[in-house]
Amino acid sequence: TYSYHAIIDMWKQFRxxxxxxxxxxxxxxxxxxxxxxxxxxxxxxxxxxxxxxxTGLVDEPFLRKLNSVIFYCFYPIVSFCNIYGAGGDGIRxxxxxxxxxxxxxxxGLCMLAVPRFxxxxxxxxxxxxxxxxxxxxxxxxxxxxxxxxxYASAAAGVxxxxxxxxxxxxxxxxxxxxxxxxxxxVPLLKKIFTNPxxxxxxxxxxxxxxxxxxxxxxxxxxxQLSALTTPLALFVLGGTLQFSSIREHxxxxxxxxxxxxxxxxxxxxxxxxxxxxxxGGRNQSLLILLx
Numbered sequence: 001t002y003s004y005h006a007i008i009d010m011w012k013q014f015r016x017x018x019x020x021x022x023x024x025x026x027x028x029x030x031x032x033x034x035x036x037x038x039x040x041x042x043x044x045x046x047x048x049x050x051x052x053x054x055t056g057l058v059d060e061p062f063l064r065k066l067n068s069v070i071f072y073c074f075y076p077i078v079s080f081c082n083i084y085g086a087g088g089d090g091i092r093x094x095x096x097x098x099x100x101x102x103x104x105x106x107x108g109l110c111m112l113a114v115p116r117f118x119x120x121x122x123x124x125x126x127x128x129x130x131x132x133x134x135x136x137x138x139x140x141x142x143x144x145x146x147x148x149x150x151y152a153s154a155a156a157g158v159x160x161x162x163x164x165x166x167x168x169x170x171x172x173x174x175x176x177x178x179x180x181x182x183x184x185x186v187p188l189l190k191k192i193f194t195n196p197x198x199x200x201x202x203x204x205x206x207x208x209x210x211x212x213x214x215x216x217x218x219x220x221x222x223x224q225l226s227a228l229t230t231p232l233a234l235f236v237l238g239g240t241l242q243f244s245s246i247r248e249h250x251x252x253x254x255x256x257x258x259x260x261x262x263x264x265x266x267x268x269x270x271x272x273x274x275x276x277x278x279x280g281g282r283n284q285s286l287l288i289l290l291x
Contacts (some may be wrong), residue, residue: 012062041232042139045234045238049237049238060240067154070232071196073196073231074228075137075200076199078141078230079197081222083160100166100270104170104266110131121179125177125179127252127256130260131256132170136160137160138230138233160238172191
């Protein structure tokens with residue numbers, strides 16, 4: 001009885017909020033339905049990986065090895081396919097500026113705020129990276145494609161060429177800064193230009209600009225390998241998830257998630273307003289940065 005009345009009371013409060021804000025329940029329900037359809041497949045893949053791991057059919061060393069195969073062999077194909085054949089108008093220059101500016105502003109805010117709450121230098125660099133880095137190919141690009149379609153995924157794929165090098169450069173700078181060291185330029189550049197995501201994106205861009213077309217007999221299996229990547233990667237993620245240390249680091253995790261899901265979207269929306277951006281491109285940029 002208590003649960004029933006609690007649900008009814010929550011529904012009344014929800015209706016009241018919708019009426020006060022002018023948002024119709026249909027819009028909210030439609031929005032939730034779209035989000036659920038996009039996210040539920042991710043949950044299924046991860047849950048399947050967790051279930052298979054519990055059966056003992058796979059172990060952690062196997063999953064770690066498979067994770068390396070996905071990163072070095074499958075992710076370049078995804079980067080290539082997201083840009084290959086896309087037109088030059090796939091993304092406006094302002095959106096690239098928004099992504100780069102958002103990353104840099106958020107990193108600056110993190111480096112100012114994190115030392116005030118976390119005293120151990122070894123943890124400070126890790127938390128800063130957890131706050132600003134997103135998992136582009138595993139979550140963001142598949143979700144952009146699911147919500148906005150193939151054309152948007154091509155535009156988002158172009159962002160990879162901006163975001164991944166920026167992440168790599170800033171990761172080295174941040175970690176070396178908290179270690180009290182100065183980053184070395186040559187290893188940094190080598191790390192960027194040997195990154196499989198970057199190599200795949202550059203290859204896709206080269207094929208597109210030069211007008212090189214892959215024979216259809218090869219193009220079909222390449223796209224099929226690209227489509228296989230997300231389910232396989234999420235399967236591995238589910239099989240390697242560890243929850244044993246959540247309680248120990250709960251406060252840090254909570255603060256990180258609040259910043260990543262509330263504060264940084266607000267910063268990105270503010271920057272998009274300064275750049276005069278609206279619509280789908282802005283939303284794609286948000287997903288790329290936050291997932």
